[in-house]
């Protein structure tokens with residue numbers, strides 16, 4: 001199973017939008033996928049998918065709900081694990097309820113992907129997600145301050161992971177996106193670690209269709225499936241699934257969702 005943390009240096013760069021669209025396409029391609037809404041300040045996947053979860057993962061960790069009851073099924077292969085404050089879940093890591101929580105999570109062990117939509121910036125909690133995950137995607141936009149913040153995020157992520165995927169969102173062209181990647185990669189190799197492995201996962205152009213879909217509580221890969229941004233997101237997903245075997249070691253380390261959560265909450 002793959003655990004993909006989607007993060008960024010700066011807020012508002014399109015993490016949640018990408019997390020939703022990537023998860024949806026994975027599910028359509030036949031991968032059993034869960035999206036974990038883990039933004040500390042702004043959990044908004046429920047708004048993106050236009051559902052109203054009654055409870056969140058925090059209620060499970062407090063002992064007020066069962067894990068299997070909080071998970072919202074969005075389609076045949078797609079499930080939402082609602083969050084509210086990603087940070088707060090770490091306060092419950094020593095409670096007795098954890099064993100019950102893990103038992104509930106185990107019912108979801110046949111998943112192929114867990115996509116984790118985290119908050120922006122460098123923080124202890126985001127680091128916990130990155131550590132527990134098998135893959136990290138850093139999202140940036142062409143704005144110079146966002147690129148600077150993406151660099152800080154990369155520097156920080158390289159302390160715990162040797163490989164990072166980069167996605168450039170809201171770009172005006174493939175060329176611009178690629179240049180940003182090349183620049184970030186060369187600076188990272190020069191100033192952080194010459195063995196740093198940055199991989200260009202893809203780009204999404206700035207598109208009104210993304211905004212329009214979002215206003216209607218829809219996602220672009222569903223509403224405008226043959227549009228340019230939808231195809232660009234599909235290319236990202238193809239690249240992500242193509243690298244399935246490459247990460248074999250990591251898959252062995254965290255074979256299922258229950259182990260992921262154990263790792264996350266107990267930092268094993």
Ligand SMILES: Nc1ncnc2c1ncn2[C@@H]1O[C@H](COP(=O)(O)OP(=O)(O)O)[C@@H](O)[C@H]1O
Nearest residue numbers: 011012013014015016017170205206207210214
């Ligand atoms: N490629 C894009 N083109 C145009 N608008 C976009 C694009 N990607 C995201 N957006 C819009 O940008 C806003 C912020 O996106 P969001 O995914 O919430 O960012 P984050 O999760 O990083 O804070 C949303 O209104 C979203 O619809």
Ligand SMILES: [Mg+2]
Nearest residue numbers: 015016039042
């Ligand atoms: Mg977000």
